[in-house]
Amino acid sequence: MLALVGVALTSATALATTSINYGTFTGTSVSYHDVTESSGTDTVPLFGAPTISVNTLDFNPRGFSAYSTGGGVDLTDGQLNFVIKAGAGYAIPSLQFSEAGDFTLAGLGTGNTKVTVASAFFIDVLKVDGLAINPLSLSANMTYSPNLNGQFNLSTDAGVGTIWNGALNFNLNSALAANGISFLNGATEIRVNLDNTLLATSETGSVAYIAKKDFKGFAITVASVPEPSVMALGLLGVAALGLRARSARR
Numbered sequence: 001m002l003a004l005v006g007v008a009l010t011s012a013t014a015l016a017t018t019s020i021n022y023g024t025f026t027g028t029s030v031s032y033h034d035v036t037e038s039s040g041t042d043t044v045p046l047f048g049a050p051t052i053s054v055n056t057l058d059f060n061p062r063g064f065s066a067y068s069t070g071g072g073v074d075l076t077d078g079q080l081n082f083v084i085k086a087g088a089g090y091a092i093p094s095l096q097f098s099e100a101g102d103f104t105l106a107g108l109g110t111g112n113t114k115v116t117v118a119s120a121f122f123i124d125v126l127k128v129d130g131l132a133i134n135p136l137s138l139s140a141n142m143t144y145s146p147n148l149n150g151q152f153n154l155s156t157d158a159g160v161g162t163i164w165n166g167a168l169n170f171n172l173n174s175a176l177a178a179n180g181i182s183f184l185n186g187a188t189e190i191r192v193n194l195d196n197t198l199l200a201t202s203e204t205g206s207v208a209y210i211a212k213k214d215f216k217g218f219a220i221t222v223a224s225v226p227e228p229s230v231m232a233l234g235l236l237g238v239a240a241l242g243l244r245a246r247s248a249r250r
């Protein structure tokens with residue numbers, strides 16, 4: 001009896017898990033801090049633990065999907081939160097986000113049998129050129145293919161295992177300039193909140209399914225550039241080598 005109670009408590013605790021903090025990941029010139037995923041609809045993980053390569057944080061989702069048949073509706077919502085800090089001598093001029101997956105729309109029905117993927121990004125710029133500023137709040141939405149809005153329905157997009165892709169290129173330097181914030185190189189610390197949603201709606205006799213796939217996952221790439229002080233030191237070093245070479249020839 002005690003063993004059964006223990007199993008029940010363990011299961012209840014697992015189902016109650018709504019967020020996971022994966023910790024900090026250090027790349028070549030940036031680091032990701034307090035990488036956390038959460039969900040208000042499903043038990044996490046949905047994105048799964050990330051890996052890092054150079055400056056790219058990559059997730060390979062397993063079970064991040066929405067499925068509906070016979071007139072039902074299924075919503076799966078996952079969130080990612082983290083802070084990106086540029087390494088010494090670097091800034092973050094832009095961000096690139098990408099994801100991919102597939103969807104299936106089959107059976108008898110109309111355009112009301114459909115699937116949707118959406119990704120809303122909320123970005124707070126916390127530091128510029130290494131100095132804290134009043135947080136600048138920015139937002140953007142990912143666009144998709146084959147349909148730009150990420151919406152697919154049985155009437156026009158019927159099929160099994162159709163691939164979808166999403167991408168967003170966000171220029172932080174342009175956003176700083178548009179908001180009247182002067183800078184030498186750009187943001188050096190930002191906070192990112194991603195809200196990623198999958199929705200499947202079906203009718204009697206139809207099936208709607210959409211998923212993120214682990215063959216692509218979700219990747220974030222940060223473009224970093226040296227600050228002028230670092231570049232100046234490099235140029236001084238090149239000049240010094242030139243002077244030494246000329247002295248040696250003399």
